[in-house]
Amino acid sequence: MDLRKLVFPVVSALALVGITGQARASQPMTAFESGQVRPMAISPNGHRLFVVNTPDNRLEIYAITNAGLEHEDSVPVGLEPVAVAARNNHEVWVVNHLSDNVSVVNVGPHAHVQRTLLVGDEPRDIVFAGPGKKRAFITAAHRGQHAPFDPQLTTPSVGRADVWVFDANQPSAAPLTIVNLFSDTPRALAVNADGSRVYAAAFNSGNQTTVIAPALISDAGEQAGGLPGPNINHAGIPEPDNGLIVRFDGDHWVDELGRVWDDLVKFDLPDKDVFVINANGAMPALLPGADGFFASVGTTLFNMIVNPVSGKIYVTNTEARNHVRFEGPGIFADTTVRGHLVDNRITVLDAQGVHPRVLNKHINYDNCCAPAPNAETELSVSQPLGMATTSDGAVLYTAVLGNDKVAIYYTAELEDDSFYPDAFDQIPVSGGGPTGLVLDEAHDRLYVMTRFDNGISVIDTDALEEIDHLTMHNPEPADLIAGRRALYDAAGSSSHGDQSCASCHIFGDKDDLAWDLGNPDADVMATPDNIRTNFGIGDIDYHPMKGPMLTQSLRGLDNHGPMHWRGDRNGAGEEPSAQPDTGVYSEVAAFNTFNVAFPGLLGRDEQLSPEDMQAFTDFALQLTYPPNPIRNLDNSLTPQQQAGRDFFFNNLSVIVGDEPPFTCESCHRIDPQANAEYGVARPGFFGSDGQLVLAELGQTLKIPQMRNFYTRVGAFGMAGGDFFFNVPERPFFDDSHQGDQVRGYGYAHDGSKDQIMRIFNGFSFAPGGFHDLETMQEVASFLFAIDTNLAPVVGQQVTLRKQDFKPQAWPAVNASINLLRERANANECELIAKTRLGPFELGLFYEGGAYTTSFVNLPSLSDAQVRLLALGAPVTYTCVPPGSGERLGIDRDADGMRDGDEQLWGQW
Known part of the structure; x- marks a missing residue:
């Protein structure tokens, strides 16, 4: 029937x-804030425009007419679509970031999804290439429940990025091949004019920086070979024991003084950023040797495009300046990143090499903190994303997320670095937050995706002005929409108009770097009273010179109390502290205290208004971690993961503390329903209930959440050193040089532990029951598969x-x-x-x-x-x-x- x-x-x-x-x-x-990569595509015949409606989980289809765009259809796809590519006039493929799949959409009459292809975790981009451009290439992380391999999360020297390749004519359940890339998680793809080469880029690729653990550095100051000065704040109070960020200069690992630290960095960072795939081979594969990659293209790579005539590749990116220490005015110390955390760039790749082009040549970073808008901010570019070129390769249009504009570059000037910012080469877009664009030369139009209002701006490329704007259905609540701008809006956030919170918190997440954002011009602050355990060492108060700390995600902040690694952003003092949401545990109060970062870090002349900061808070507290991609889809645990969970919850420790004996879970609370009885919007504790601990080399730290541990794999070979008491590790690990790795930072607040098991390996954890490597491996396996909000x-x-x-x-x-x-x-x-x-x-x-x-x-x-x-x-x-x-x-x-x-x- x-x-x-x-x-x-x-x-x-x-x-x-x-x-x-x-x-x-x-x-x-549920807000995920997935970064759009290729949000628009035009059919090969130029008759239709395809647009991902990310918050509504749909593909929108528009007819392109002489009069403009006409909406034709809307097709439900997977969750969080971020990229779309047209295979032909009748079929498009949509990459669904949260669903870990690709929707193959028949866009004929009565458009519908005709099949779903499963891929690795968090796919981001897609292109068609190869013979007849009949092969589909999709980027995904080297993990996920659909991956037909072991991700080897505790194995050194494994590429953490993949490109899945399907035969578009016969897309079976299995890909033709999966090309592994020796980098961290990937993002963008590009294809040359004849489809013979596919270029795949890392996302947070790093910049050949890493950190030396505090335990390995002399605490006697700069003259004794310790941390570079100053070693006290302006009031003369000595800093705590801190780590040190070092950078590879081509020959050695050096600090800001030029001192060499090679003996304490036992791995190499080749910094391979863009990879070259032979799409025409019988089986697509990387080109051999040095022909198969470009190195040191940028720190965070966003989008790529190939010039259709010259074959040169353009990569939008930012280059982080995390090797520069300190925030604040830079009075007591002579260094600060205030107003200049990253450089916004387009890097040109060709046969001669890698050629970064800094886009904001007009900015004088020696001056700071003029009220915005000003002459500098009006010309600035922040977070350049999607690009489009004219068919003759002469003009490059670039979507500029942080400045609500499209920037125009003449490729000859970009390639020889002779361009200079000019207001006539910048087109404002009304919707705000442009992420991608496509060029319709037949109608002299440019279509621009605007994320802030989930809309499309139509630009006349002759008049260089917006002539129409359409919006798509958006189910996001008003407070999520209203607060999004504060994350990305460099024009209103910074003195030069080129920096924003999203410069480091990429799409509300992290940049996988450590920064030393202490402030020697600031004062010591008292800690709140929610300290879970005090091991009786060091100073309990918050010193302003806190040392290197990893960029933390803005996801999952709700219901987890104080913020920052030390919990120094909190609501203490306003009312009595209690879970949930009062006093020190008030996430609303805690996030509002970040307002000081706008002048202190971004260089804004003053803090945001209370209303704007509250809007930002309302937005940020809705951001949610994705489901765990390591745990089985039926929510069960493997035997190894279960053994680790049993130990984590049940093994009693005799370590000194306020309530001995206790378990791992006594501090690192895991309860997916925590505070649900109070009706909180996002219940659950996932490694932390917001309490603090005084243990880490004399600094008070917040007990951290653990939901993103699986994303921090890839920095093997960091020199030993005990996590707590500055004594040697037990000899469970190989401390010889580990060769090439894909990340410079691992675990702990400063990223100085290359893998979770290094933390367990310290003598300080021996009383807690970590007596053998097998137990450590079991607990690590469990923590990779830890519960999340979903x-x-x-x-x-x-x-x-x-x-x-x-x-x-x-x-x-x-x-x-x-x-x-x-x-x-x-x-x-x-x-x-x-x-x-x-x-x-x-x-x-x-x-x-x-x-x-x-x-x-x-x-x-x-x-x-x-x-x-x-x-x-x-x-x-x-x-x-x-x-x-x-x-x-x-x-x-x-x-x-x-x-x-x-x-x-x-x-x-």
Whole structure:
């Protein structure tokens, strides 16, 4: 029986009857702030524009006409789509960052997802290349539940980036090959004009800096070979024992004084940034040897494009200046990064090498802190992202995220570095936050994606001005939209207009670097009273010269109390402290105290207004970590992970403390439901309940959360040194030189531990039960798979097609659908499904064992009935975050009128 023959007439008949429905409360929105990479594409014939609607999890389709853009269709895809590429006029592929997959979309009449391809964790970009450009190349992290390999999270010298390659003509469940890149997580792709070469770039690629652990540095000051001066603050109070950032100068690891530290850096950082893949080979692979990569292109690489005539490659990027110490005015010390944390660049790659071009040549960094806007800020460029070139290769258009503009560069001037910023070569865009663009030369237009309002700006390339602006449906709450600007807006955040919070907190996350942002001109501060354990060493107060510390993510701040590695951003003193949300545990109060960073770090002439800072706070506290990509999709643990969890929760320590004996979990609290009884928006403790500990070489630190430990793998070979008491490690690890690695920073607050097990290996942890390497490996394995705010299954998809009912395909597809349904029954996600009924999109929301439909007068369908719909058109199932199923499944705008009914009444 073809169920569609029964359902479709019913749906059509609904247009003739009254539609009733009860309005429901607005459905929640989970904010991930995924960075868009290739948000727009034009069909090869130039007739249509395809745009990812990231917050709404859709592909929007527009007709390109002489009069402008006309919206044609909207196709639900995976969660957090960030890139789209047109394979031909009838099929486009969409990269879904959170769903770890690619939606293959038929964009003909009644556009729909026709299949879903599973890839590695957090895919970001896609291009078509190879013979006839019939191969699809997709970047993904070297991990994830769909990866057909062991990610080797405790193995040195493993590339942490992959490019998955599919035959676009016959995309089977398995890729043709997976090309591993010797870098950290990847982002951008580009392809040359004839499709024979694909270029793949690292994302947070580093800059050949690393850190020397405090225990390995003399505490007697600069003259004794210790830290460079000053070693006291302006009041004469000695700094605590701190680490030291060093940089490879081509021959040696040196500090700011030129002193060599080679004997304490036991690895190399080749800093391979952009890789060259032979797309035409029988099996795509990197070109051999030095032809297969470009090194030292930039610290954070955003987008790439190839000049269609010269073949030169342009890479938008920022170069971090984390080798420069201190924030603040730089009075007592003669160095500061205030107003100049990164350089914004486009790097040109060609046969002669790597040629970085600093874009803000007009800025005088010797002067700081003039009120904005000013002459400098008006010309500045911050976080250049997507690019487009004219067909003759002469002009390069660049989306500038931090300044609400498109910057125009003439490629000849860019290549020979003769350009100079000019207001006539910059086009303001009204929507704000441009992330990507495509050029429509046939109509003399440029289409620009504007993330701040989820819109599209249309620019006349002859007049160099915006002539139209459209917005897409956006389910984000008003406070999320309003506060986003404060993260990226360099024009309003900094004295020169080229720095923002996002310069280091890339897309609200991290840059995988350590910075020494102490301030010798500041005073010692008292700590709050929420210290969990005091080991009786060092000074409990917060010294302003805190030493190197890793950039922390802005994700997952809610319900975790004080902020910063030391917990020195907190709400202490305003009211009595208690979980949740009062006193020192108030995340709202804690985040508001970061306002001092705008003048002290970014060089703004004054702090944000209280209203603007509160808007930023409201935005930041909604950011959420993605599901864990190491843990099994059914939320189970492997035997090794389970053994580690058992130890973590149950092994009693005899280490000195305030409540001996206690377990690892006594300090590093793991409770996914913590504070749920108080109705908090994002319950759960994931390594921390917000308390502090005085233990780390004399500094008070907040007990850290652990949700992103799996992202910090790749810095093997850091010299030993005990984590706590400055005594040698136990001899469980090989301290010989470890060769090439992909990261310069690992674990602990300063990144000086190359792997989690190094922390367990200190003598100070021996009383805690870490007596052997096997136990350390088990606990590390558990921490890589730790609970997060969302279950591993969230975002996962299955597309059921007519072909899948064949005996050879059915068992795997059936098992995948059953998995999603089982996890929904366990309240780990909410399950939705999407398909087409002729001209109508049919949405389904699984609740109570059946699927509520997107038409109020169409009865619920059983599991079997929904599966039978695939005999007519593919059905795509998606596990979405708890609480969002109704909105994403059957009521897109959460207005109480179901999506199908709105289609019937022309309100879609």
